[in-house]
Amino acid sequence: MDIIFFDLNLSKFSVKPYYSLSEKSYLPVNERDIETLFSMGNGYIGARNSLEEFYPQSTPGTFLAGFYEKDIYNDFNILVKIPDWTSIKIFVEDEQLDLTKNETLFHRRYIDFNNGCVVREWQCADNLGRITGIKIIKFISVSNKHELGKCVLIKPENYTGNLKVLSGIDCNTADFNYLINQNLSIGSHASVQMKSKFSDKEFMMLQKSVFSCIDNILSPTPYPLSQERGQMVGEGASPPPLDTPKFKFELSSSIEFNYQTINNFGGSFEEWKWLAEAGKIYNIKSLTTIYNNMDTPNPKEAAQENFLELGNNFFESGAQKHVEKWLSRWNESVVKITGSECDQKYIDFALYHLIISGEFSGDRYSIPARNLSGEAYKGHVFWDTEMFLLPFFTYTKPEIARKLLLYRYNTLDGARQHAREEGFKGASFAWESTDTGREMTPSHVILPNGNVIYILSGQYENHISSDIAYAVWKYWQATEDMEFLVNYGAEILFETARFCESLISLEDDGIYHILTVIGPDEYHEKINDNAYTNYLVRHNLEIALQSFEFMENNYSEELLLLKKKISLKNSEVKNWKNYAGKIYSGFDEKTGLFEQFKGFYELEYVDLRRFEPRTAPMDIIFGSEKTKKSQVIKQADVLMFLYLFGENFSEDIVRKNYEFYESKTGHGSSLSPSIHSIIAARIGKIDEAYKYFIKNAKIDLNDEFGNSAGGIHIASLGGVWMSVVMGFAGMYPVDKGLIFNPKLPEEWESIEFSIKWKGQDLKVNLNKEEINFTLSGDKNIFVGLGNNNWKELESNKNYIGTRIQEIWNWKD
Amino acid sequence: MKKILLPLDGSEASLKAFMPAKSLAELLETTLCILHISEEKLNQDAFLKKLGIKKEDLKCYIISHKAGDPAKIILEESEQCDYIVMGTHGETCDTTQKAGSVAIKVVENTYKPVLLIKPDVELSCQNDKWIPQKVLIPLNGAPNSAQALLPAMNILVKTTAEIDLLHISSHKAEPPKEEGVFTAPYYEDYPQHEWNSWSKEFMRRFCPILHNHNHINLKLSLSHGNPAEEILNFARENKNDFIAIAWHGTFSHLRASTLKRVLSECTCPIMLIKIMT
Structure with missing residues (x-):
């Protein structure tokens, strides 16, 4: 079964691409900011979104929640950086494709809010004019906390030639002040087993991949794509051919390639070499599992068993479950506003990071201040x-x-x-x-x-x-x-x-x-x-x-x-x-x-x-x-x-x-603007509230x-x-129930969101004049409008409140 | 092959640049191009004698002579060179001015790094060589400025100098408007972590070439206030013997006020590098 991750009808990815970077905006000095903004995670594991080639300007980093060790320089614990699983290097005739050396025809990255993954599209030409289209999709599963996925699609667009891909787990990014590489080799996997120098902690990372070729059997429909998509691309940038929605693809039956695993103290990698034909798309789907002995007695066995459980279609199975869970989490969390597309993006961006911060956090570790x-x-x-x-x-x-x-x-x-x-x-x-x-x-x-x-x-x-x-x-x-x-x-x-x-x-x-x-x-x-x-x-x-x-x-x-x-x-x-x-x-x-x-x-x-x-x-x-x-x-x-x-x-x-106090506050903490926004909104200083909202969101x-x-x-x-x-939206949770006293910014027309209260699901949809509640569940809850205007809401019924001269009242 | 251009007009003031230029050429293992600009053409020996330069002191050098507009000649000749080392003043030495007209014309019109040596320069020398020991590089957090300073950093990686990066925050001033700008953090949620993290990022961002060398003693300092005053105070307190500054290339009215003051008051060699826009 094809799932959306490698259904190349990638318009699905572009419903709400948040952020795009054309080649013009690739700026090495900003690289570490981008890695942060586009980071991935699930609360158990988190990773910076570095360019997969790991440029000198990059600071790749993968973190395992709870993997703390005592700082060798100080007297406190620090979270130790573990090997990075996102490394991918692509070679054309043994020359590595390099964003800083090849001519970049197109390049952008974005977060796909629909599927909970990050996407990179890159089209480059080498000095002989060979054009390669590349698309890389990565995710950290919110369904199974141990699973990390990456999928690379490569298309030699105007040449037939030898391609090589090296993909695996890079140990050079790990902190060897605290870790020892056990240099484990397991058959046709990239595998890394590391243990702490100072404690009993150890973890196991295992990458398994599948390689395939997708024939393009219909002629492509030329760009532009949808209007929405085109707007996200930098001026003058041409689109990646991989991205054309009207292509049809089928899996080819056979492809000859050489495969080997390479293990050394610098990491463990899978390598593929093959003669790539012009116009075909080659696809390597990799799933990495990670287990540690803080939650699993035998991480090595657990990492392998994880693959056995997923079966032959391990990548599809893992990715599908992630997408399904992501969709459910997104729908539970989503906040929709109308009236300002930009503010909606701020909110979406926040929700993305909130979801990935918390999914498997808790119990023995919590969410660090920088996630x-x-x-x-x-x-x-x-x-x-x-x-x-x-x-x-x-x-x-x-x-x-x-x-x-x-x-x-x-x-x-x-x-x-x-x-x-x-x-x-x-x-x-x-x-x-x-x-x-x-x-x-x-x-x-x-x-x-x-x-x-x-x-x-x-x-x-x-x-x-x-x-x-x-x-x-x-x-x-x-x-x-x-x-x-x-x-x-x-x-x-x-x-x-x-x-x-x-x-x-x-x-x-x-x-x-x-x-x-x-x-x-x-x-x-x-x-x-x-x-x-x-x-x-x-x-x-x-x-x-x-x-x-x-x-x-x-x-x-x-x-x-x-x-x-x-x-x-x-x-x-x-x-x-x-x-x-x-x-x-x-x-x-x-x-x-x-x-x-x-x-x-x-x-x-x-x-x-x-x-x-x-x-x-x-x-x-x-x-x-x-x-x-x-x-x-x-x-x-x-x-x-x-x-x-x-x-x-x-x-x-x-x-x-x-x-x-507001005039005396220097906002020396990033925690300050949001609280000022809330208080200002509550007292009706909406312009100030909005100003602080924007300040915080940015x-x-x-x-x-x-x-x-x-x-x-x-x-x-x-x-x-x-x-x-x-x-x-003016929500105050109190013992009796939820109070709402909305005061919307001028630019916003409506806000829609859901709240869980006493085990019930309350859908709230409000605008400047009206507020709608729909309660789902099996018991009643109390909702108040403005001051002490309470109503007992019954489940599966709709309720409306209206605002007349600044006072919110229930509409019978 | 790198070359160092040393324009001399035969004056004592211009000759002050000889030792730094020679030292720099030796440090970079490159050719010193001594350019004599004068209406009077002397043969090589007479020229060296006039300037009091001993031939045996020179390693790899070229001496040439040109007559005409000094600034124009220097700018033409500098096309083939990587660095210019010159005195701030020449024959018509008016030390009440921060620099003479030739030096000003040259620095305003070249993107080559120019090491300016003042008549009252204080050089930190060892074994008759000028090698910077304590360097000051003010950085305003704009990538273009840091990029411009690369030639200075390329010199420093060959030394064991201690390098002070100085970022001056200010109020009543907008941060530079440039993509990738990185100034002092407005938010410092937890200073115990914030400053370490910010300093590391600042150095990685703007001095990767220095940051990646283990032998280099690189330190970032942050101060607040008037940039010229802060640079001068810092240089004085830390006994900096070389300052490298990126600038926008014009001394016109109301421009480069920081640089004007630093040039006027500072006596150590100053390398100016014009920012490409």
């Missing part, structure tokens, strides 16, 4: 995951959210140890976490201006524990997943509440205070009573208490066991109740403002507009000392908890705080700020989804 798409941040996991990615997964694919939270559960022992070491009770989650849960934040950094700064986040940025507790609660609120709460969530909530208890101290004013912390605004360190931290701690204590009471009433036996396991006393729980309402908030009823931390108002005001336009963060412009003494904020801090607990604050309070796409090469800013892409659904 598995680059070396920056060493594969460390930050609060980014819970605050910026969990909303997407909780409300579109709660199974993945659950697994991501289980990762935190599985690192509780590390968090407990961290708390003990710092003199606290309970569990203090690592600011930078890897596989153990131990703190992995480097102690200092030498800035390029020569200054050494000490990184205090690992010690003082304690809000991460309450952030995780918040994410647990939101997951529970959205899913009512009793099994999770009882067996895992409650333990996280209780241990983090214990940690919170040891953070607070009773002062003479009879109020509990939290001293010496760092809030989300990391420009101000070791501050007292950070409003964000205090609010999150208070919430942590409240939800721990609520879940304790819930279990006491419904799961008393399980509670007893848990209490025994963690030696939890009733007196501790009683204290949580006492503390929660008596924690200093920094709120001033007269002004309606929360003071970001004690003493913030006394700091020097800086008019940030005086520094625009600028290319550097404010702490570089000012230096860290001056920044600390000013009111310049790195990112949303007060606004962050106003976003998280939007239902608790009046629009007036939110507006006052937004107006006070963070990687334009690489305006020079740090995309190190990996995708996955949290800012989570922020794109949040801005649309929780900002412009």
